[in-house]
Amino acid sequence: MSSLPCSQAPPAAEGFLDFYGGWALAGKTDAVHQRLVPPPPPGTVTKHLNFDASGTFGVRGGYWFEPFPWLGFAVDLSFFQRKAEAAHIDLVPLSLLLMLRYPLLTSEQFPKGQLQPYVGIGPSVFSSHTSIDFGPPFGGVNHGNVFGDGGVDVRAGLTWQAHKSFGLFWEYRFTHVNLDYQLETCPGLFTCTGPTTTHSTTDLNLDTHHFLVGIRF
Secondary structure (H helix, E strand, C coil), X not given: CCCXXXXXXXXXXXXXXXXXXXXXXXXXXXXXXEECXXXXXXXXXXXXXXXXXXXXXXXXXXXXXXXXXXXXXXXXXXXXXXXXXXXXXXXXXXXXXXXXXCCECCCCCCCCCCEEEEEEEXXXXXXXXXXXXXXXXXXXXXXXXXXXXXEEEEEEEEEECCCCCCEEEEEEEEEEEEEEEEEEECCCCCCCCCCCEEEEEEEEEEEEEEEEEEEEC
16 A cells, blocks of 8 residues: 655745844934913923933744745834933834845755844834923823834844854844824713813924844744
8 A cells, every 4th residue: 555645745834933132323303382271371482302222122933935935924022211401201112024035155054044144123102201391381291001102113133143043243223103092071070071171282203213222033
């Protein structure tokens, strides 16, 4: 009796898990605060913010597709801060990234390349907490959004596969987000029973350059 040939399983996707840290470099932006109803008197004030450098860290997980090992997908969660005179911003971006890589120094031990330049790009949503003192007569404002602000995340890096199971990488990252806050009230003790009233708005754009180093498993 002849035996049936065994079917060969398709190649599995190559998963990866990254841990990284580094520096988010200083930048400048304008924060615009608009008071719509008194007190204090309605009006608009702009505060110029010159941010200091700060630490940043994050974790990223994803996989490379087969039979296209140069194409991948990743989800990234990180944290960084922006600090300036009379201003403090905490940011937690969650990014969905399309990843591309190119194999260099391929061998039997490293068929996907021991050296792998890569890029990533995708949308990002930010959780944030912002505290800014605009000075008299407007005073300080404190706002927060839970994954309510949209942005963009762009990466470029280089991975060195020190072993089949792990590697080291160096990465440049650019993030952009528009933080748009509104202070609203509505009638009713426990639930809104009518239209809301917008008391004030605060708006600022943040462009941040990150320089990172990490380990990939």
